[in-house]
Amino acid sequence: MKRFIGFIKKEFYHIFRDKRSMFILFGMPIAQIMLFGFAITNEINNVKIAILDKSNDTETQQIIQKISRSSYFDIEQEIKSESQIESVFKKGKVKAVLVFEKDFIKNLQTLKNGKVQVITDATDPNMANTISNYISSILQNYIQEKNKNIQPSYQIQTQTQLFYNPAMKSVFTFVPGVMTVILMLVSAMMTSISITREKELGTMEILLVSPLKPIQVIIGKVFPYIFLSIINAAIILLLGYFVFEMPIEGSLLLLALETVLFIICALTLGILISTLADSQQTAMMISLFGLMLPVILLSGFIFPISSMPLPLQIISNIIPAKWFIIIIKAIMLKGASFSIIWKETLILIGMTFLYTGLSIKKYKIRLE
Structure with missing residues (x-):
């Protein structure tokens, strides 16, 4: 039995002396769990978006500020016309463009309905879908807070458009x-x-x-x-x-x-x-x-x-x-x-x- 225990100790010594074995045993599992733990996520953070504000009123500015205050999105730039949307997407940084209709505040107050278009870069369909859902959620949260003291209540209608992959093919x-x-x-x-x-x-x-x-x-x-x-x-x-x-x-x-x-x-x-x-x-x-x-x-x-x-x-x-x-x-x-x-x-x-x-x-x- 003593020889057997001595043999086991010797094997432990060999393993501890071999740097490659120690790396495989302890280094790789730690590296893998760190990579998988931080990299694999369905959430989005700091996604760069652009704004096309055709109305440019107090209401749209409040919505833009609410979106920019969230940790999900960074406002990369504000564009002036729809002709700039494709060139912005081709540069690769911006993943979505938020388009506010003309007379947004007027339609919201008179028709009780404002329209916001969410245009996404669908080269990554999963991310495009997630971005649309996050923006819709922020807009709904904003309008719920707005409707606390307003009757009848306002509504924001979200329209989604997909660039480059309208069929959402993975x-x-x-x-x-x-x-x-x-x-x-x-x-x-x-x-x-x-x-x-x-x-x-x-x-x-x-x-x-x-x-x-x-x-x-x-x-x-x-x-x-x-x-x-x-x-x-x-x-x-x-x-x-x-x-x-x-x-x-x-x-x-x-x-x-x-x-x-x-x-x-x-x-x-x-x-x-x-x-x-x-x-x-x-x-x-x-x-x-x-x-x-x-x-x-x-x-x-x-x-x-x-x-x-x-x-x-x-x-x-x-x-x-x-x-x-x-x-x-x-x-x-x-x-x-x-x-x-x-x-x-x-x-x-x-x-x-x-x-x-x-x-x-x-x-x-x-x-x-």
């Missing part, structure tokens, strides 16, 4: 999201094991003594996977277009170029992982567990980033998938041009150069 969200997740994980995973495979097979020495420069080795490792990932992307787009009737409103050339840019960014991230990992198993674990949860939860694919706590919103900025989802939705659903998505494109280009530079630096270190 596939319009999932095709771009799934495409992003697949390209990110497959590209990063495949390249993450490329250099570590050389080490395990014993062929790393050939690369070390070859006249190839580090940048040439990295490009050589990435190049074949670019074509394979492009085929993946083409298959997903074709299935989305012909099977699920996913529209492509923008330029096909722009969509193709942006997709290739994201693929290269994901591949260079995989190369960076491969230069950091000592084995294929470690590289695979980092690619799967280090990328899968952040890509799914913090990219805006399923859950709105604006509703997350500020620290997670900041962390989401370093997730390449976040920026590609914004780009692909803007092109496919909104017909956006490069002038709308230039900032997100520059961010992906910057990330690509950063990952490439770090990979070269780490590769040089291993040469010494």
Whole structure:
């Protein structure tokens, strides 16, 4: 029995000394519960909206103030005409536009009925529906407070209009999201094991003594996977277009170029992982567990980033998938041009150069 107890103690010591085992046992569950706990929510917070106030009277101003005082919405801007609505949506920040009819206060006082139109960006149908419900709830709460001393009571009629996805098809969200997740994980995973495979097979020495420069080795490792990932992307787009009737409103050339840019960014991230990992198993674990949860939860694919706590919103900025989802939705659903998505494109280009530079630096270190 003493030998058995001694054996168990030895196993405990081995586990506690292995940092990777401790991370899997305690670090990953803590990280997962924190991510799931804060990221997965059906509530909305700080959603940016625009106001088109055709009446511009005391009543509409009071309603606008009540909406802005809530934690659910931030008034991003006030627009002057309906012709500005689509351009505001294409920029991507504003998720809804609140339109007050002309002579709102007059209609409310004489006809006892005022009309408010809620126009939402339905590229994310669940969020669009939630925004409409929240605004309707605030309006109803306002009118109930107003009716305490008024007989007969006032009513506010809410009209909803959906931009880009009037049928509320969830596939319009999932095709771009799934495409992003697949390209990110497959590209990063495949390249993450490329250099570590050389080490395990014993062929790393050939690369070390070859006249190839580090940048040439990295490009050589990435190049074949670019074509394979492009085929993946083409298959997903074709299935989305012909099977699920996913529209492509923008330029096909722009969509193709942006997709290739994201693929290269994901591949260079995989190369960076491969230069950091000592084995294929470690590289695979980092690619799967280090990328899968952040890509799914913090990219805006399923859950709105604006509703997350500020620290997670900041962390989401370093997730390449976040920026590609914004780009692909803007092109496919909104017909956006490069002038709308230039900032997100520059961010992906910057990330690509950063990952490439770090990979070269780490590769040089291993040469010494």
